[in-house]
Amino acid sequence: MTTTVPTQRSVLVFCASSSSCDPAYHAAAARLGDALARAGDILVYGGGALGSMGAMADAALAQGGSVVGVIPHFMRELEWAHPALTQLQLVEDMHERKREMLRLADAIVALPGGSGTFEELFEAITQKRLGLFTKPIIIFNQNGFYDALFSLLERSIEERFMNEKHLEIWHSVDDIAEVLPAIHAAPEWPADAIRFATV
Numbered sequence: 001m002t003t004t005v006p007t008q009r010s011v012l013v014f015c016a017s018s019s020s021c022d023p024a025y026h027a028a029a030a031r032l033g034d035a036l037a038r039a040g041d042i043l044v045y046g047g048g049a050l051g052s053m054g055a056m057a058d059a060a061l062a063q064g065g066s067v068v069g070v071i072p073h074f075m076r077e078l079e080w081a082h083p084a085l086t087q088l089q090l091v092e093d094m095h096e097r098k099r100e101m102l103r104l105a106d107a108i109v110a111l112p113g114g115s116g117t118f119e120e121l122f123e124a125i126t127q128k129r130l131g132l133f134t135k136p137i138i139i140f141n142q143n144g145f146y147d148a149l150f151s152l153l154e155r156s157i158e159e160r161f162m163n164e165k166h167l168e169i170w171h172s173v174d175d176i177a178e179v180l181p182a183i184h185a186a187p188e189w190p191a192d193a194i195r196f197a198t199v
């Protein structure tokens with residue numbers, strides 16, 4: 001059985017704030033923003049104006065899409081927030097931001113990024129492991145960026161820190177065009193996943 005995802009989905013994307021990485025990462029993020037807007041989906045993300053985050057939001061807005069940013073006050077004060085989003089939700093801190101972003105999400109996509117992206121992705125994976133979040137998590141493995149992460153997760157399963165079933169928490173795609181189809185194709189995740197959360 002595949003996951004039932006609403007017709008107008010809110011797709012939460014974690015991606016890089018870096019302006020210094022290979023521009024190919026920004027270009028892929030922009031393609032995803034464009035595709036989400038064309039599909040009529042709402043883009044939800046961390047609300048930043050820089051790097052892949054800014055490129056993705058700009059592309060979605062340019063295509064007439066709806067973009068919701070969730071950003072802590074202190075980041076806005078640093079002028080990190082994108083100035084032209086459909087909606088900017090201000091939250092107290094990083095914890096509230098993740099909670100709110102996950103609450104809004106019908107699906108999650110992680111693109112290449114740094115510690116902020118990893119932190120958000122791991123919170124989502126852990127919540128799904130516990131059955132507290134059940135929606136699709138798609139990882140865009142651009143240029144094999146996430147190969148090392150998959151190796152680490154597989155080792156964690158081999159060494160029985162995690163269960164083999166946990167391999168179904170996330171799905172990896174190699175082409176940005178495969179992200180939206182992968183959301184639809186993701187198998188349903190059981191709400192009672194807590195039963196096999198431990199090994």
Ligand code: AMP
Pocket residue numbers: 013014015016017018045046047048049050053075080081112113114115116117118120
């Ligand atoms: P990183 O991958 O380390 O660049 O972190 C990106 C993630 O952390 C994003 O998904 C954001 O939610 C958050 N974040 C980190 N830096 C910024 C920033 N300058 N502006 C907005 N959000 C940021």
